[in-house]
Amino acid sequence: MAILVYADHNNQELSSATLNAVTAAGQxxxxxxxxxxxxxxxxxxxxxxxxQGVAKVLVAQDAxxxxxxxxxxxxxxxxxxxNFSHVVAPATTTGKNIMPRAAALLDTQQVSDITAVExxxxxxRPIYAGNxxxxxxxxxxxxxxxxxxxxxxxxxAEGGSASVETIEGTGDAGLSTFEGAALSENERPELTxxxxxxxxxxxxxxxxxxxxxxEVADILGAAVGAxxxxxxxxxxxxxxQVGQTGKVVAPELYIAVGISGAIQHLAGMKxxxxxxxxxxxxxxxxxxxxxxxxxxxxxxxxxxxxxxLEKQGIQAR
Amino acid sequence: xxxxxxxxxxxxxxxxxxxxxxxxxxxxxxxKMSMNPFDxxxxxxxxxxxxxxxxxxxxxxxxxxxxxxxxxxxxxxxGADRAIHVVHDGELEPLMVAKMLAKxxxxxxxxxxxxxxxxxxxxxxxxxxxxxxxxxxxQGTFISKLKIEGGAIxxxxxxxxxxxxxxxxxxAILTVDLRxxxxxxxxLPNIMKARKKExxxxxxxxxxxxxxxxxxxLKVAEPPKRQGGKKVGSIAELVDxxxxxxxxx
Numbered sequence: 339m340a341i342l343v344y345a346d347h348n349n350q351e352l353s354s355a356t357l358n359a360v361t362a363a364g365q366x367x368x369x370x371x372x373x374x375x376x377x378x379x380x381x382x383x384x385x386x387x388x389x390q391g392v393a394k395v396l397v398a399q400d401a402x403x404x405x406x407x408x409x410x411x412x413x414x415x416x417x418x419x420x421n422f423s424h425v426v427a428p429a430t431t432t433g434k435n436i437m438p439r440a441a442a443l444l445d446t447q448q449v450s451d452i453t454a455v456e457x458x459x460x461x462x463r464p465i466y467a468g469n470x471x472x473x474x475x476x477x478x479x480x481x482x483x484x485x486x487x488x489x490x491x492x493x494x495a496e497g498g499s500a501s502v503e504t505i506e507g508t509g510d511a512g513l514s515t516f517e518g519a520a521l522s523e524n525e526r527p528e529l530t531x532x533x534x535x536x537x538x539x540x541x542x543x544x545x546x547x548x549x550x551x552x553e554v555a556d557i558l559g560a561a562v563g564a565x566x567x568x569x570x571x572x573x574x575x576x577x578x579q580v581g582q583t584g585k586v587v588a589p590e591l592y593i594a595v596g597i598s599g600a601i602q603h604l605a606g607m608k609x610x611x612x613x614x615x616x617x618x619x620x621x622x623x624x625x626x627x628x629x630x631x632x633x634x635x636x637x638x639x640x641x642x643x644x645x646x647l648e649k650q651g652i653q654a655r
Numbered sequence: 656x657x658x659x660x661x662x663x664x665x666x667x668x669x670x671x672x673x674x675x676x677x678x679x680x681x682x683x684x685x686x687k688m689s690m691n692p693f694d695x696x697x698x699x700x701x702x703x704x705x706x707x708x709x710x711x712x713x714x715x716x717x718x719x720x721x722x723x724x725x726x727x728x729x730x731x732x733x734g735a736d737r738a739i740h741v742v743h744d745g746e747l748e749p750l751m752v753a754k755m756l757a758k759x760x761x762x763x764x765x766x767x768x769x770x771x772x773x774x775x776x777x778x779x780x781x782x783x784x785x786x787x788x789x790x791x792x793x794q795g796t797f798i799s800k801l802k803i804e805g806g807a808i809x810x811x812x813x814x815x816x817x818x819x820x821x822x823x824x825x826x827a828i829l830t831v832d833l834r835x836x837x838x839x840x841x842x843l844p845n846i847m848k849a850r851k852k853e854x855x856x857x858x859x860x861x862x863x864x865x866x867x868x869x870x871x872x873l874k875v876a877e878p879p880k881r882q883g884g885k886k887v888g889s890i891a892e893l894v895d896x897x898x899x900x901x902x903x904x
Contacts, residue, residue, distance in 0.1 A: 348816075407821070408784065409793055431814040435796050438749070438781035442788025447750045447869035450779045460873065465777050469672040470681055473874040513793035513827075517809060517820035530815075534904070558904060566833070576799070576834065577817045582775075583833055585815070591903040602668075608881060612901045614893060620886075627883040630896050642890040650894060652904050 339368030339458060342396075342418060344427035344436070345386055349376045349404065352385040354531045355428035357492035360391055362485040363426045364493070365455040369393040372500070373418065375411050375507070377404035387502050390494040395502045403507050405516035408436040413508040416443035419480050423458070429484040441482045448482040449474060453489040467582040467605035487530060488588035488609060522577050526552075529580065532561035533655065534591045535610070537580055539603075540567040541596020541617065541636055548574055550640045551595060557647045559654025563587065565597045581606035596636045599624030616640065656709055656825075657765040658701045660735065661716045661756055662694040664726040665776040674877045681776075681875060690726045693771025695733075696831045699838040700801065701769050702734035709803055710767075712736050716759060718752055720744050724854060731849035732841030738854040743866065749777075751859070751866050753785035758862040760790060765826065767808075772797050772830040783830035793823035799834040 341363040346353040356372070363370045371394040372386040383397040396418070402410045415436070419425050425440065427433035429451045441448040453471070454462040460475045461483065529535060536551050536558070548562065555562050563585070564578040580587055582605040592610035597603060599615075599622055607613070608627055615628040616639045625631040632639060666672060666681070667689040673682045690698075704710035715730035717723040718741040727738040741755055760768065773780035787794035795801075799818070800811035808823040813832045841849070859866045887893045897904045 408787075408796075412788060431797060431812075434780050435784065435794075438784035439788035439794065441750065441781070442753065442785040445750070447748050448779075448781055449870065450781060464878070465875075466666070466672040466681065467775065467778065468878060470674050471876050471878050472872055473876070475871040475873055477869050477871065511791075511793075513791075513824055514795075515822040517822050519814075519817065519819045521817040570834070575817060576813050577815065582778075591897065591901070601671075612897070612903045613881075613883065614897060625884060625886070627881045629883060629885060629901065630893055631884070631886045632888075632890065632893050633886065634890075639890055643894070646890050646894045647904075650898065652894070652898060655904075 339423040340421065341366055341368050341370050341424040341426060342422040343370055343372045344415065344425065344433060345372050345374045345382065346428050346430050346432050347374065347376065347379060347382040349379040350381060352382050353430070354492055355430050355487045356386070357389060357495060358487035358490040359426050359428040359485045360389055360493040361490040362452065362455060363424065364391045366424050366458050368423060371396060371422070373415070375403050375406060375414065377401060383502050385495070387500040388496050388498050390498045392498050392500045395500050396505050397502060398505050398507045400507050402510035406432055406436065407514050407516060408439045409511040409513040410507065411436050412439035412443055413511070415440040417508060419444055422480065424481045424483060426483045426485060428487050433484050437482055437484050444480055444482065446478045446480055446482050447476070448484065449476055450484050451486045452483055453486050467602060468608065486586060488586055522575055526555055527559065527561045529561045529563050529585050529587055532589055534558045534560035535563050535580070535587050535589045536560045536593040536595065537563035537565065537597060538568055538573070538595050539565040539597030540571060542568055542573055545573040554640060554644050554647065557644065557653065565600070565603045594624050594628070595640060597624055598622045599627065656767060657712045657714070657763065658704060658710045659714050659716060659760065659763060659765045659768045660694070660697050660701045660730065661768070661770050661782070662698060662726050662730050663691040663774045664688050664717060664719050664723045665691045665774055668692055668775055674875055678874045678876055680872070688722065690729050691771050691774045693773060693831060695838040696833065696835050697769040697771050698730045698733050698735060699836045700831060703836065704803070705734065714739065714763060714765070716741070716756065718743055718747055718755060727854055728849050729841065731852045732846040733839060734845070737852055739857060740854050741857045741859060741862065743859055746868065747866060748868055748870060749779050749781040749785055750869065751864055753782050753789055754864045755859060755862045756786050757789040758864065767825065767827060767829065769829045769831060772832055783828050787828040793827045795821055795823050795827060796830045797832045798829055799832050801829065801835065
């Protein structure tokens, strides 16, 4: 058996989601090859070669692959797949975009967003926003899988010494063009990998009020997130969203502020190790999943939290 | 421009899902069913394209049991012109659905297929991308903005890091995200009118698609329950618990 892992990256850095996918791939058994597709991404290929558990790195670089458009990438994956028993990608928006297209070309029923590997052909995945977990066995010869990154520990980024081989792309399909990106500039840790996440909901009442959360986040080295309600109300951009339709996070500590706890939000954070919440409505469903709930007005409680952390000299780890 | 909109009948998003005691699946008996919320957004967008004069015809498609007709009637009441119902009892995997849609596309020759980005039952997030791959069309997934001008499409996609813009040639596949629009409620007169609109019936066999599952469902289980519900009385107590008891800060 041999497993191909699709690397998630931005042509400069290998994303940590790839490390989680490498761990999942390792559990399926067999040699792990990482595929790096892009342009000007030699540093990414070098980084992938150092990841523990990676036997080989394949790099395809040309202008048509630069933005990882699925129309140009999926045919390459489909072509390479013949040499592998599994093709695995992290379930990031890139992986979700590309992998099913490759599955169509291979006539394979992909298994999406797995949270556990039972054996080489059997996987567990959440359905109904995580309200049920299904165990499925794939009968396809080549298995295509996307991996929920939060449930697999990251592979060690250093210590490996895989060989790097350059391969050709399959050319521009001529169906799509990349017109640009508007990515959020953010000094704080990434939501999906942060050790602590502090999120605000509709109770925050405005985008300006998120500054209060940012101040606490800066003390704790936390990422800042939001509920769908806060995103839909326009307080913060969509990439802050934690939940079924946003990002799934599982930090050591999740602090929910002014978030009622709709099912769709819980789906994105209920695997956090410890959950704390601040909400003035003691009937809010968020209290049912919180390890430590405080019934309080967030506009007094959050500044008080900042003061208490400073008083105790608590800092980011 | 002809637009196809596949819609799925799923457990209503407000219903608490229950796993069957024998772990064979989720209990669907006497449960309220509705159109997948992402598909409502897809129907709304297609109807808006028609209202703007960009689209000439909107065709809704659903695959599933007899009751999927109700979901199609909802789409027709929202403004779709006609519907196709592929009647099938039992589960349909995304690949089969995409294959049947590809066959319908070859018969109907639309310029655009607009789908929800995922269904809230199996959460697979595959059908649109699969269909694009089968047809060899461009795909704009997870879109929050759509612009169509002179045979070319520009979409804004919601991605992990923010937003991305992609241009596509027609014909194309689009999958929609939540912020694209707010779906309308069908008015009573439109619900009445929808009753008279045509729903053509087909079977997977008519479309030449084998519905033998590729994935075997071995077990459906409830996720582990969280033991929450503890309260603290003050911020000082909260910080103390997080620092000294849980040790997470």
